Amino acid sequence: MEETLVPSVEEPVNKVQTSVKQSSVSSVETMKKVTKTTKLTVAATSSLLAPTGSIRKRTEPKSSSDSSSKVTKPNLTASSRNLNSVPVARRNSTGGMPEKSSTIKRQNIVTNVAGKRTTAASDPVRQSLPELRRSSLPSVAAKPVTRTSVSEVRKSLPVSTMDKSLRSSTGSDVSKSGSAKKPSVKPSLPFSSSSKRHSSTSLDSTGSSVSRKTVSKVSSPSAGSPSVSSGFRTGSLSTSLDRSSNLSGRRRMGTPESRDSRFIVLPQVEIKAGDDVRLDLRGHRVRSLNASGLNLSPNLEFVYLRDNLLSTLEGIEILKRVKVLDLSFNEFKGPGFEPLENCKALQQLYLAGNQITSLVTLPQLPNLEFLSVAQNKLKSLSMASQPRLQVLAASKNKITTLKGFPHLPVLEHLRVEENPILKMPHLEAASILLVGSTLKKFNDRDLSREEVAIAKRYPPCTALCIRDGWEFCRPENAADSTLRFLFEQWEDHFPPGYLLKDASVDQPFEEDACRCHFFFVQDSTVSIDPQLVLRFQWFVGERTLSNFVAIPDATGEVYWPKHEDIGKFLKVECTPMLGETQYPTVFAISSPVSRGSGIPKVVNLEVRGDLVEGNVIGGYAEVAWCGGTPGKGVASWLRRRWNSSPVVIAGAEDEEYRLTLDDIDSSLVFMYTPVTEEGVKGEPQYKYTDFVKAAPPSVSNVQIVGDVVEGCIIKGVGEYFGGREGPSKFEWLRENKENGRDFLLVSTGTSEYTLTKEDVGRHIAFVYIPINFEGQEGESVSVMSSVVKQAPPKVTNVKIIGDIRENNKVTVTGTVTGGTEGSSRVQWFQTSSSALDSENGLEAVSASKIAKAFRIPLGAVGYYIVAKYTPMTPDGESGEPVYAVSERAVETLPPSLNFLSITGDYAEGGMLTASYGYIGGHEGKSVYNWYLHEAETDSGTLIPEGSGVLQYRITRDAIGKFISFQCVPVRDDGIVGEPRTCMGQERVRPGSPRLLSLQIIGIAVEGTQLSVNKKYWGGEEGDSVFRWFRTSSDGTQSEIRDATAMSYELSIDDIGFFISVSCEPVRSDWARGPIVVSEQIGPIIPGPPTCQSLEFLGSMMEGQRLSFVASYSGGERGNCFHEWFRVRSDGVRDKLSANEFLDLTLEDVGKCIELVYTPMRKDGVTGNPRSIKSHVIAPADPVGLELVITNCFEDKEVIPQKTYFGGREGVGEYIWYRTKDKLHGSALMDISNDCEDVLICSKTFTYTPSLEDVGSYLALYWLPTRADGKCGKPLVAISNSPVNPALPVVSFVQVKELHSGVYSGEGIYFGGYEGASLFSWYRETSDGTISLINGANSITYAVTDLDYNCRLLFGYTPVRSDSVVGELKLSESTDIILPELPIVEMLALTGKGIEGDVLTAVEVIPKSAMQQLVWSKYKKDVKYQWFCSSVVGDRDSFEPLPSQHSCSYKVRLEDIGRCLRCECIVTDVFGRSSEPAYAETAAVLPGIPRIDKVEIEGRGFHTNLYAVRGIYSGGKEGKSRIQWLRSMVGSPDLISIPGETGRMYEANVDDVGYRLVAIYTPVREDGVEGQPVSASTEPIAVEPDVLKEVKQKLELGSVKFEALCDKDRSPKKVPGEGSLERRILEVNRKRVKVVKPGSKTSFPTTEIRGSYAPPFHVELFRNDQHRLRIVVDSENEVDLMVHSRHMRDVIVLVIRGLAQRFNSTSLNSLLKIET
Secondary structure, three states, X not given: OOOOOOOOOOOOOOEOOHHHOHHHHHHHHHOHHHHHHOOOOOXXXXXXXXXXXXXXXXXXXXXXXXXXXXXXXXXXXXXXXXXOOOOOOOOOOOOOOOOXXXXXXXOEEEEOOOOOOEEEEOOOOOOOOOOOOOOOOOOOOOOOOOOOOHHHHHHHOOOOHHHHHHHHHHHHHHHHHXXXXXXXXXXXXXXXXXXXOEOOOHHHHHHHHOOOOOOOOOOOOOOOOOOOOOOXXXXXXXXXXXXXXXXXHHHHOOOOOOOOOOOOOOOOOOOOOOHHHEEEOOOOOOOOOOOOOOOOOOOOOEEEOOOOOOOOOOOHHHOOOOOEEEOOOOOOOOOOOHHHHHOOOOOEEEOOOOOOOOOOOOOOOOOOOEEEOOOOOOOOOOOOOOOOOOEEEOOOOOOOOOOOOOOOOOOOEEEOOOOHHHHOOOHHHHHHHXXXXXXXXXXXXXXXXXXXXXXXXXXXXXHHHHHXXXXXXXXXXXXXXXXXXXXXXXXXXXXXXXXXXXEEEOOOEOOOOEEEEEEEEEOOOOOOOOOEEEEEEEEEEOOOOOOOEEOOOOOOOEEOOOHHHEOOEEEEEEEEEEXXXXXXXXXXXXXXXXXXXXXXXXXXXXXXXXXXXXXXXXXXXXXXXXXXXXXXXXXXXXXXXXXXXXXXOOOOOOOEEEOOHHHEOOEEEEEEEOEOOOOOEOOOEEEEXXXXXXXXXXXXXXXXXXXXXXXXXEEEEEEEEOOOEOOOEEEEEEEOOOOOOOEEEEEEOOOEEEOOHHHEOOEEEEEEEOEEOOOOEOOOEEEEEEEEEOOOOEEEEEEEEOOOEOOOEEEEEEEEEOOEEEEEEEEEEEEOOOOOOOOOOOEEOOXXXXXXXXXXXXXXXXXXXXXXXXXXXXXXXXXXXEEEEOOOOEEOOOOEEEEEEEEEOOEOOOEEEEEEEEEOOOEOOOEEEEEEEOOOOOOOEEOHHHOOOOEEEOOHHHEOOEEEEEEEOEEOOOOEOOOEEEEOOOOEEOOOOEEEEEEEEOOOEOOOEEXXXXXXXXXXXXXXXXXXXXXXXXXXXXXXXXXXOOEEEOOHHHEOOEEEEEEEXXXXXXXXXXXXXXXXXXXXXXXXXXXXXXXXXXXXXXOOEEEEEEEEEOOOXXXXXXXXXXXXXXXXXXEEEOOOOEEOOHXXXXXXXXXXXXXXXXXXXXXXXXEEEXXXXXXXXXXXXXXXXXXXXXXXXEOOEEEEEOOOEOOOEEEEXXXXXXXXXXXXXXXXXXXXXXXXXXXXXXXXXXXXXXXXXXXXXXXXXXXXXXXXXXXXXXXXXXXXXXXXXXXEEEEEEEEOOEEEEEEEEEOOOEOOOEEEEEEEOOOOOEEEOOOOOOOEEEOOHHHOOOEEEEEEEOEEOOOOEOOOEEOOOOOOOOOOOOOOOEEEEEOOOEOOOXXXXXXXXXXXXXXXXXXXHOEEEEEEEEEEEOOOOOOOOEEEOOOOOOOEEEOOHHHEOOOXXXXXXXXXXXXXXXXXXXXXXXXXXXXXXXXXXXXXXXXXXXXXEEEEEEEEEOOOEOOOEEEEEEEEOOXXXXXXXXXXXXXXEEOOHHHEOEXXXXXXXXXXXXXOEOOOEEEEOOOEEOOHHHHHHHHHHHHHOEEEEEEEEEOOOOOOOOOOOOOEEEEEXXXXXXXXXXXXXXXXXXXXEEEEEEEOOOOOEEEEOOOOOOEEEEEOOOOOEEEEEOOOHHHHHHHHHHHHHHOHHHOOOOHHHHHOOOO
């Protein structure tokens, strides 16, 4: 893996001695070929600067000198010494560049492992260094680097004489500087002089990575680029040299366990960058990013602008693709980082060595992974969240607080050395709280275990409080302090009268209830009516400073964390509600969700269902599975009676149970024990129910038992359910033979029934009505029998039924079997004794011998009634008669009516008579009442006048209604019987119509209204007929015409007469009655004066005269008077006159005329005025009265004088004529027909004379026209004098180009006829000077050479034909006179439109001589612009390609399927541009698939994740194939890793000592394959922590491990706590043994024992990092499980290390252990 090694920007970089420069050239040249053969090359800077503050302050001059002496060997050759003398000169971060020297790559050293031969190689010196490659140190060719001690490295590295003196001096210098503490910046290497600022030589360049097998990839190709180094806790060579005197053996090498790591890992960026994506302007004193020579372009990816004078970022926004941006050591002060928002691809940003005071304006950069802001003036790290930031270096600032610390979700390294905040206790713990679990290093050291432990003691909300400004305190006080801090922020927003006492969340566990606690206390001094309501919302987040995500439906006080919530934080927001008012939320944050214990527990247990007999109830358990797999719990049911213990119900072992009769009045107990799929049981829980109630009574399986034959007894049975049965009801019903559907009740109360003869031939139904012991009745169930069969005729159970009273009807009943009741005979007798002795003493009381019903006569009172019943069959067979005697003698009846009727005519005025029959002794005073009814069913209304009478005369109120009569019988002894009512047979009809009275109401005065007052009888009145009569004083009567209404208005004709009226009554159904005539009224006297009618006379037109005619009434007419008014459209009236007539004028047109007439009688009495309003007054015919034309002048408008009459004038017709002679009389009137000398000039009302009119007369023809378009007679007028000419003037003077180089001047002359006008030409220079061109007095002008770059003006002096001269007028200046534009005749493209090919545009020049001259003499530049079609396959729309302005263009991947277009524009020396020429390609085709720059990313340890990446080209990539393989060091064989075909690969113990090889076969999306390319890693090393532990255990030689063994090895069984047992794994140098430990009842037993001889091996499980399998032979093997991958790897490596003599490769070499 390649990783970046660059010096930290927090250290000053030392200059290199220039005297060493010459000695390195030869070595560089000699190793060119060797460099090409090495597979992996190294690129590193000339100086490795450790992070500030990471060097321990020691003064060890002796150890330093010893280390120098060990490195320097006297037997080194001169050539080898020269290899280490490569200088690297760069500008000091705070000073200037002393001389110009190119930056040189660090030398690549290739050394033989045995140390016999040493060679060095370096790439040639380049200015841009576009590609830097890595190399192993030391190695032969491309062999991997083995771990070698520092002493061995020193022996293999040649050192020059100068190096000896340099190192001997630097060691002491460092010691002195370290003890004196004078320099403000500590030196990074113990042999680098801070006072002379010299850079170390080649040992510094090469030794920096000796302690590691690989070095990091260079992020910047320049030696001075900032960097951070490897994060694998690698000790640098400088550290080893500094501590070499105190370290021995393995401790002298740069072990991963060293705490003095000098490198941190930089994020990966592309290092093989060309000049088109890289810009290096370090130390160029650049002041502005907008400078003209800076050449910033959007394609740049690596920009180095350190050591300049920049103070603003304006202009940086163009770098949209930049990945590395170095702005260190400039003059930035901040804020002002907003322009960086466009740099979305930025990965590394260096801002060290500036004067920045705040990072608040630094925008969020989605790809930023490294940020250095060291050596600034920051007081805090407040900035926007950076989602991918891994390294934040902020040393040497003025940071005093952590307030506003941003959310950095993937931050791994944080450096804040040399800041005032370091005085804060437990700063590292606070940083851990703010960053989270991703933080790996703090101030360049691994996290302290003590600080990590301290951080865990703080409450979860600490990070939020720190960010908001909380003062960090000790952990034991943090809980109360943070809570007070939050309360202080919330207290102003609490509901009034409430205080918050607690806000916390329980420790959350997986799948277990987690409850929040928010406790508000009400102030006792404040009374609050509404109840405080709390609303909750739960959130989950990766850490406390992250954006928490709301959990759907988690709005309760309790939340159950899910499995995916493990390790995450929970946050609950509480919103207090007081009435309708919602207050701001408060919150609480939990600690991370812990994994569950795996032991389930019941949180809630319920029994659901109605506790009623027969119902199914269910037990429902809410179980917290606590991380276990949900399984089926154990359920059981128990029955508990009152005051007794629960008893298990046999067989009730399901979660559902059906209640039985035994459960009634008992309580049930549901017991549930949760059990996981792994077999882990929880604590059982119980749930008691209420007492079980009995079910509602019901019956089923109802049937009839017995023979269904007449006379037999049948029985109804059924199965009762619903508690204990009580007195259930039974009913027997017989089928209705008439319809066959209905059933008649025949028996109740018993389940048995004896069939009778009525039942024969019918079905019998049995109804079972269940009733429980408490008397509750259930739903009845019925069953039907078959048809009852007939028995021999027999009657039983003969009874007399009925009230044994006078006149009552009694019947005899009996049960006939074998016959029918209808054919049987009955005879009725009376007897004086209740004892029956045959037929003696019986007296027949009825002549009928078959009637079963009998009405008791009055003579039977006091006797007993006897019925003789003889059963018979329909065919005449008779049975034995049976006698029945009444229980008592016949009694007298109570008073009653045996009939009631109404007779009479049901018409208005008719008489109705009621009659009735009384029984029940002697009648007394019975009560009679008559009633009216709207309908037969209503109760009716009492008729008062009908009470107590048997007759009633019908009134009008009864029409349409029913009449009833009610009689209440009363015996003479006062006993009252039941009332009885008789309803009339029909509704009451109306009577014949007639008038009862008729009279006239009104005053006998002319003009008044008379009306009729009548009284009608005979139903509802219809349209009665009225006639009015006039009677004179002599008695003559005449009918008044058209007077047929109930009212009549008296007129003047009625004065002196008498008035009467006749009426013929008509009913609503058109029935007519007799005519009635009223009395006369009169005589009629005159009324008040009145105008009966009023009309206009005359035409409603302008100019006409209006008069009127009025009719008068009201006695003899007197002097009536009137007034005329004009009425406007808005209703306003204007009084005009009081004359007898009115003349209409123009003012009246469009308005109305109103006449108001006031009548007056001769005696002076005045009546009410009457008015009439006319229609809108129309206008008169149009007439022209006058037309006059004034004096005329050229170009001066002539406005004629005219007079019009005839309504509102419209747009008349006007015609202007021009004539040489002045016309008169008829010639003038007939001017339109004179076509010889008369010309028409215009057809408008006004006219402006033109040049043609000068000297001529003007005549105007006018046709007067009204507004509505009607025309009158025309008028013609002529001017008194001819038209006079105007003064000469010229306008619109301008210049036109006739053709190339020839111009023409023109203008518009005005003012009579033009004479010999004067022309002139002028030349205007660029400075605005205008000069006359001599000799240029023509209207045209040919351009000369003197006119180029000048403008031309044309002068025009007008002269009239009569020699009157006007004013000179100049034209506008022309455009600058320039030669012809260069033209591109055609644009052609060379190359193919295939991805990766280069297209070149070639322009074709026209062959004309002028164009050839223009191209050769005046062409300045040719500009190109490339376009790409915006849609695939679309050749209509193109979009420009940014920065593609050259004549050639390389086809890209994104161009596939699109068309390309090149635009060419030519500019000349005058700044003009030609028309663009275009050339287009067809759709671009994809290239052959290819993969370049394939490499494997990863950190080299067996626990790391590796990824293969490369740059694909050749169309859109499809499903490319990747295969991972292993390769043994020194062996060409490749071992395939099954199943590993993805881009990522996670290494394991099996990969230790092997190289990982990835073969990448590119495949295009259409399936076309390219050539496969491979990449490999260095040999995989053991992770340092594992390596350390393995070494310790191998040194012991015998170790024991604790493990778990799955006792159930079923493949379907998932291992869990319920199936795992403890085992002891004993391992020594001879054998391996697995022991099952003993217990209280057993001794330890050995399950597996064996040596390391083949086929012994240890297997791993790739899908389970906690399991391993030890295979002794084919029959002995065991699967073990450990608690972590770390422990598994230690066990496997220890076993393989102890079994190394059987391995083909020694584990010592794989583990890099010295032997």
